[in-house]
Amino acid sequence: MSGSDPTTVALVEALASAHRTVESLTAQNEALQADVRQLTRLVEGLQRQVAELLARQPAPSSAAPDASSNAGAGTPEPRNDRPSSITPPKRRKETKRPKRKPRRGPPPAHLERDTEEIPVRDCPSCGSTNLAELPPEVSEKLDYVRAHVRVRRTVRQSVRCRGCRTLTTAPLPPTALPGGSMTASFLSHVAYQKCGLHLPLARIAEDLRHQGVTMASSTLCDVMKHVARLVEPIVDRIVKRLFASGLLHTDGTGLKVLEPGKKGKHRGQIAVFCNEELTAFHFSPSKHGKHFEKFLRVGTKRAYRGWLVADAASNMDLLYRDGHIVECGCWYHLRDKFEEAQPGAPTRAEEALAWIGAVFDVETEADEADDTAEVRLTRRRRESRVLVERFEQWMVEARKEFLPDEELYKATQYYRNHRTALLRFLDDGRIPLSNNLAERELGVIGRGRKNYLFAGSDEGGRRLGQVYTVVRTCQRLGIDPFAYLADVLPRLSVMRANREPGLLDTLVPWTWKAARSSA
Numbered sequence: 001m002s003g004s005d006p007t008t009v010a011l012v013e014a015l016a017s018a019h020r021t022v023e024s025l026t027a028q029n030e031a032l033q034a035d036v037r038q039l040t041r042l043v044e045g046l047q048r049q050v051a052e053l054l055a056r057q058p059a060p061s062s063a064a065p066d067a068s069s070n071a072g073a074g075t076p077e078p079r080n081d082r083p084s085s086i087t088p089p090k091r092r093k094e095t096k097r098p099k100r101k102p103r104r105g106p107p108p109a110h111l112e113r114d115t116e117e118i119p120v121r122d123c124p125s126c127g128s129t130n131l132a133e134l135p136p137e138v139s140e141k142l143d144y145v146r147a148h149v150r151v152r153r154t155v156r157q158s159v160r161c162r163g164c165r166t167l168t169t170a171p172l173p174p175t176a177l178p179g180g181s182m183t184a185s186f187l188s189h190v191a192y193q194k195c196g197l198h199l200p201l202a203r204i205a206e207d208l209r210h211q212g213v214t215m216a217s218s219t220l221c222d223v224m225k226h227v228a229r230l231v232e233p234i235v236d237r238i239v240k241r242l243f244a245s246g247l248l249h250t251d252g253t254g255l256k257v258l259e260p261g262k263k264g265k266h267r268g269q270i271a272v273f274c275n276e277e278l279t280a281f282h283f284s285p286s287k288h289g290k291h292f293e294k295f296l297r298v299g300t301k302r303a304y305r306g307w308l309v310a311d312a313a314s315n316m317d318l319l320y321r322d323g324h325i326v327e328c329g330c331w332y333h334l335r336d337k338f339e340e341a342q343p344g345a346p347t348r349a350e351e352a353l354a355w356i357g358a359v360f361d362v363e364t365e366a367d368e369a370d371d372t373a374e375v376r377l378t379r380r381r382r383e384s385r386v387l388v389e390r391f392e393q394w395m396v397e398a399r400k401e402f403l404p405d406e407e408l409y410k411a412t413q414y415y416r417n418h419r420t421a422l423l424r425f426l427d428d429g430r431i432p433l434s435n436n437l438a439e440r441e442l443g444v445i446g447r448g449r450k451n452y453l454f455a456g457s458d459e460g461g462r463r464l465g466q467v468y469t470v471v472r473t474c475q476r477l478g479i480d481p482f483a484y485l486a487d488v489l490p491r492l493s494v495m496r497a498n499r500e501p502g503l504l505d506t507l508v509p510w511t512w513k514a515a516r517s518s519a
Contacts, residue, residue, distance in 0.1 A: 034403055038344065041081050045343040081347045081401075086394045088354035089387065092361035107140050114143065149213050152183055176489035177226060188485035190220055191227045195464070195471040196481050198448035221456065227485070228463035230492045231470045237508045238278055238473055245275045246306035247430060249438035250316075252287065253445055256454035257461055265454060268461050270468075271295070272441045277510075279441050279476060281468045283461035289315035296325065307428075309435045312418050329421035330435040331356060337414045341407035348398050348408055355391040359384055363433050377429035385426055444472055474509050484512060 122129045156170040176184035193199045201220040208215050242248060252271040259265060269287045273280045273295065284291030296304040298319060309328040310316055319325045338352040362384045366376045395412040402409040415422065425431045445468070455461035474481040488507050495503055505511060 038403070038406060041344045044081065045346045048346050081345045083347055084351055084394055084397055086390060086397060088351045088394070089358045091354060091357050092364065107142055113140075147189075149186075149208065149211050174490040174494050176230065176493050178493060182223070184489040185482075185486045187223055187227055187489060188482050190223045191467050191485055192471065192482045194224060194452075195448070195468045196475070198444075198451050200452040203451075221460070224460075224467060225463055227489070228466040230489055231466060231485075233492070233495070233504055234488070234508060235280070235466050235469050237504065238469055239273075239280050241508075241510075242273060242275060242278050242280055243302075243304045243306075245277075247275055247309070248304065248306065249274050249309045249432075249435055249441075250292070251311065251435060251438040251442050252313075253442050253449075254287070255283070255445070255449060255461060257285065257458055258454055258456055260457050268455065268458065270442075270445050270461070270465055272438050272445070274438055274441045276437070277476065279469065279472045281445065281465040281472070283455075283458075283465040285458045285461075287315055289318045292316055293318055298322070298325070307424070307431055309432060309438070311435060312414075312421070326424065327421040328424040328431050329418050330433075331359065331422065332434040332436060334411075334415060334418075334422060337411035338408070341411050344406060345402065345408040349411075351394065352391075352398075352408075352411065355387065355394060358387050359391075360433065362387070371429070373429035375429070377426075380426055380429065388423065388426070441472070444468070470509070477509050477513055479509055479513050484509060488512065 120131065123131065154172070156172065158167065158169045160167050176182075176187050190201075190204060193204050194201060201217045201224070205215050205217050205220060250271060250273050252269045255268045255270050256265050257268040266285070267287070268283060268285050269291070271282045271284065271292065273282065282291070282295045284294075292315070293299070296319060298304075299322070303324060305324045306326070307328050308316075308319065308325050309330065311330055311333050316327075320327050335353065335356045338349050338356070341352075342349040362379060366379050369375075371379060392415075395415060399409060399412050404410075404413075425433050448468075455464055470485070471481045474484050491503070491507060495507075506515065
């Protein structure tokens with residue numbers, strides 16, 4: 001170009017600059033068009049919501065215009081939110097059960113009766129006392145006698161042998177707190193109030209103060225610590241029985257933890273591990289996945305082996321490395337992803353929810369038929385597998401019409417990322433379709449957290465999880481936690497000194513319940 005005309009060089013440079021400007025404007029135009037498409041879908045979704053709200057209003061008069069019909073007039077549906085060519089199946093019609101009127105029956109027969117007799121002294125009409133007695137009229141009402149604190153006084157006889165002069169004192173009966181000033185019933189009351197009724201220890205102390213007993217919250221903390229120490233072997237047996245089942249549900253929730261001696265707090269976690277019978281809670285000072293590994297004993301001889309129904313949290317990825325724990329996905333979490341996409345793509349999101357609902361309908365029919373695991377698996381392979389395959393075809397078509405940053409595309413990507421875990425239910429009839437069991441059990445901690453707000457320390461959180469494990473397992477087995485702890489704590493306190501073979505097997509909740517039922 002050294003011999004070129006300067007005018008020609010300037011012209012070439014101007015053309016190159018104009019070309020770069022055109023490319024930049026084209027990219028900006030494409031980005032703006034994508035924003036317009038997304039906003040159009042958002043507006044269309046809002047218009048649908050407005051139409052639904054207007055439809056719920058009372059019907060207008062004949063002279064008034066139909067607002068619901070004009071709400072979307074003149075606004076065509078977005079091109080990429082029109083109904084799919086793959087029509088979703090019709091949902092199973094739910095039969096509404098008629099509401100039963102509450103029946104107020106007589107008070108239970110096993111309750112104690114306190115009888116009050118009201119005599120008639122004379123005739124209210126003439127004042128005569130010459131009365132003939134007739135069958136009385138009896139009415140029964142529920143009454144409440146407030147729980148109260150009492151003192152248990154133990155008198156042990158002391159004797160001296162007249163022959164050998166040996167002094168003998170009657171031994172103390174087993175007690176949950178040797179050398180302490182509280183019985184097993186008192187310890188059980190505190191533990192049940194805290195982990196069964198979710199009351200803060202300060203509120204329990206306040207109730208005791210109204211009954212004339214002044215007790216500091218720190219003393220009640222020591223009570224919880226002692227109860228947690230006693231029930232440790234019971235917790236170990238519950239966990240062992242859970243591991244033997246081969247199918248666990250798990251989830252976790254945060255719990256604020258104070259730092260003793262310091263200002264501030266940190267975020268701990270209580271994780272739940274449960275099956276259809278038992279529940280165990282495990283506290284950890286953080287949400288790191290190593291705490292899940294520690295509880296499940298990953299990499300040891302006593303490690304859990306089997307299915308684990310969980311959400312797709314990244315802190316659980318370490319559990320599936322060696323293949324001994326098999327991940328099972330949750331379809332309710334998948335459903336939530338498509339619900340989040342409804343404002344931007346209402347038509348396609350509703351179709352996705354219809355597909356997922358049809359899969360759940362198969363499970364509902366299996367539940368109503370009381371299918372065994374083998375029959376349920378046959379039903380799933382006959383019906384659910386076809387639905388899943390067509391749902392996947394629907395998602396392939398839907399992905400082509402949405403951008404990667406849109407919610408519906410993200411929902412389909414969630415399925416692709418966790419497809420193997422989500423389809424695990426097609427391999428065995430015992431694997432559930434969702435993780436709702438763990439969600440419900442974790443609600444126990446959520447209700448308590450609203451009351452006591454935080455744990456006093458990491459050690460306090462660990463003790464709280466242990467006591468919660470025993471109390472919640474008793475509740476799920478239909479056992480009164482207070483009665484169980486009051487009976488078991490004294491025997492647990494002398495278990496090490498007794499060393500009776502098999503004693504612990506008789507104290508676990510399911511064995512204790514069976515023994516009480518047979519008695």
